[in-house]
Amino acid sequence: MKLKVCGMREAENCQELVESVRPDWMGVILYPPSPRYAGQQASQQIRQIDIKKVGVFVNENMAKIKRAIEDYGLSTIQLHGKESAEEAKIIKDETGMEVFKVFSVGEHIDWVQMEAFLPNIDYVLFDTLTKAHGGSGKTFNWQLLKDYPFDKPFLLSGGIGPGHVGKILEIKESLPQLAGVDINSGFEIAPGLKDVELVRGFKGMIK
Numbered sequence: 001m002k003l004k005v006c007g008m009r010e011a012e013n014c015q016e017l018v019e020s021v022r023p024d025w026m027g028v029i030l031y032p033p034s035p036r037y038a039g040q041q042a043s044q045q046i047r048q049i050d051i052k053k054v055g056v057f058v059n060e061n062m063a064k065i066k067r068a069i070e071d072y073g074l075s076t077i078q079l080h081g082k083e084s085a086e087e088a089k090i091i092k093d094e095t096g097m098e099v100f101k102v103f104s105v106g107e108h109i110d111w112v113q114m115e116a117f118l119p120n121i122d123y124v125l126f127d128t129l130t131k132a133h134g135g136s137g138k139t140f141n142w143q144l145l146k147d148y149p150f151d152k153p154f155l156l157s158g159g160i161g162p163g164h165v166g167k168i169l170e171i172k173e174s175l176p177q178l179a180g181v182d183i184n185s186g187f188e189i190a191p192g193l194k195d196v197e198l199v200r201g202f203k204g205m206i207k
């Protein structure tokens with residue numbers, strides 16, 4: 001299964017993660033209110049890390065997204081706010097990047113609203129609905145995914161920790177569209193700093 005490790009910021013920690021775990025993607029939070037925000041001063045060092053880098057944006061404008069692609073050397077744009085299907089299409093067309101669209105899950109999932117995004121995104125990413133948008137450490141009701149009606153691959157996120165391996169593998173058995181998982185605060189020593197050994201053990205169990 002694919003692995004995205006999100007909320008990375010410190011150069012040494014990023015390097016250690018890449019050398020010891022080599023996840024499929026490393027996520028960088030480009031949303032200033034987040035405690036994991038990787039400000040401009042971190043961009044040069046992040047850019048040099050040899051891995052696919054996901055820029056996580058919340059309702060950001062095109063100029064800032066384009067600038068961040070250059071500054072941080074992004075491969076992937078994660079749209080983590082209330083971006084519309086039309087905006088996702090424009091971002092995909094104008095940047096040519098891989099695009100993840102986040103759907104924040106509360107009590108139910110609106111499959112009809114999701115459908116309009118699918119032609120212009122590479123992965124659906126399910127996260128837990130919270131005011132902070134992401135990095136909440138809270139899971140949503142994963143039972144809701146059993147009705148997932150599309151072929152588009154999706155990533156599971158929101159409060160995942162080392163104890164969730166069994167449940168994730170169980171979901172994968174009945175839902176092959178589950179392409180991978182996105183982990184964050186469940187593997188942190190402090191916001192923006194990951195316990196690389198813990199991530200390494202987790203990766204070994206979900207592969």
Ligand SMILES: O=C(O)c1ccccc1NCC(=O)[C@H](O)[C@H](O)COP(=O)(O)O
Nearest residue numbers: 006034133134135136137158159184185
């Ligand atoms: O991590 C953040 O601080 C964050 C803030 C605002 C928008 C998105 C954010 N994180 C994006 C991610 O992809 C996280 O991995 C995802 O929200 C899951 O986080 P967690 O619940 O801590 O596992």
